[in-house]
Amino acid sequence: MTSNGTGPRRPAAVARVRDLLRGRVVAATLTPFHADGRIAREAVAGYAAALRRGGAGALAVGAHTGRGGRLQPDDLAVLVSEYADASGLPIIAGLALAPERPVEDAIRLGLRLRAAGAAALLVCPVSGASPADIVRLHERLGEETELPLMAFVLYERASGCQYAEETVAELLTLPWVCGVKLALLDNAVACQDILATARAVDPDALVMTGEDRMYGPSLMWGADTALLGIASALPEWSVAVLDAWTRGDHASFVAASTRLDALGRLTFREPMEGYVQRMAWIAAWQGILPSEVAVDPFGPPLPAGERERLLSAVRALADTPDARLCQSRL
Template structure:
């Protein structure tokens, strides 16, 4: 494995800053079989949207749950479908059983996944946080070293990932955010704090002191996170409703506050219909939205890795989409 020092050029930062990156879905049947034909069609449709790139192997696409072969097929399909940047998730695959793996095994798995992503055409990697590091006396230093190792091993810029604890994340304190973004290979920080407004604000304030990307993944605090200083977005909602997200970000960057308030209110209503307990159910809710949007067929719109959801939850998603569509046509 060839290691190299990664330094961030301005080109990738310029291409991504101020844009939306959908955390894309992976079309699957009820048994978890990936439909590559549907994926190609889905990728072509999303590539036509006004987005800056795509997040592949992210949580919305169940990247850590897929087999290594399926992950490779998925990333190759996206690389063939678009010239836009691909930010690819690198974490501990679920078949390694994170609960029983040692920290060293987990770190090695992240590094291996990042190297594979680079070989398959990724432009950057997003490192899933290792929850176990938060409890270690040297967890802070190990987290920094892990990001540095991933950048060196893969040769790619690295996006840090502040992920809320309910999803198995590590809630990076400001000091760790500062040290991660000081790495030569740091592209920026992606925030998914869920409902922790203070933690989100603190992390954004720290990240703003750098020239790296401040990436919001706050589907339920999207508008506020932009007002707090986030400059780019990587969100699950955009996997099915890209325009809801781009409208908010575009209005904010244009300082069109009337349009921003309207667009933010529309996105908030959809987020309320899709991001709620059980939070893991949001992936299936996004699949339902993608079916309604005509992005996926019914047969390939399943999340076998999430909790079972009652029909009423699908009705809630569809009702919201229909209401938003009526308003848009008025």
């Protein structure tokens, strides 16, 4: 156990994960699906290697972008192992549970994911759980799995349970909680407040932005690491923003952030859950996923012709030296 004198004593594994991930982009991987919902495992290796080439410093497998809540435990464990082997990168495994399932199920799954090679768990919100139950779940998961945990603050429309500042503060006092990941979509006030709370409670915590529509601002508000669905197809665009901010190159930061914001406007729009399919289309256009498995069988139907319109706009964005000019035409 370790301590910096300002927070709880932390297991050594927590410090290692913080050192591995801080200042890096974690790409939230898509799960390659056939149209009938079967997982296309044969596509994983090439896709994982491409994300690494694009600059991802780690991968999140079975997060919201990968439809982790829809995956069977056996499938999730296999994907964690295969993404780890193919990429050579640290893997954060998504852990999503339905409210009716007991904590023991979460512990069993967490142990399986550790055996599969997960370096940490991204603990997804549990709809309907009380703050005390949420804290106890994280406490027991850490004690039983001995894996670092990222608490996930996901906007309520997607999660059914957006954590309050007070809950986040309590979670960050737990020894195995290494940080918090925010995905509040369009709630800038909550994003700023939770970032400030996290920094005050544990200055050494990983503060991960998952704000695909507020990425640049969330870095300016205090995030130091990113775990992004928008990095599932074009990780280098997200990496460019974080790298420029970290090295203090503000001109490059503004340019890279403007381009990333334009991509966010194209992909994170109503119907919001359609973003997974939109990112899969872009991944296929990039050649990192075969088009026949760039499918989200769980998303909402999208309008006819949206794929062609999306890819035309992304091509224009990629080809335009000044992203602001392209953004003005979206």
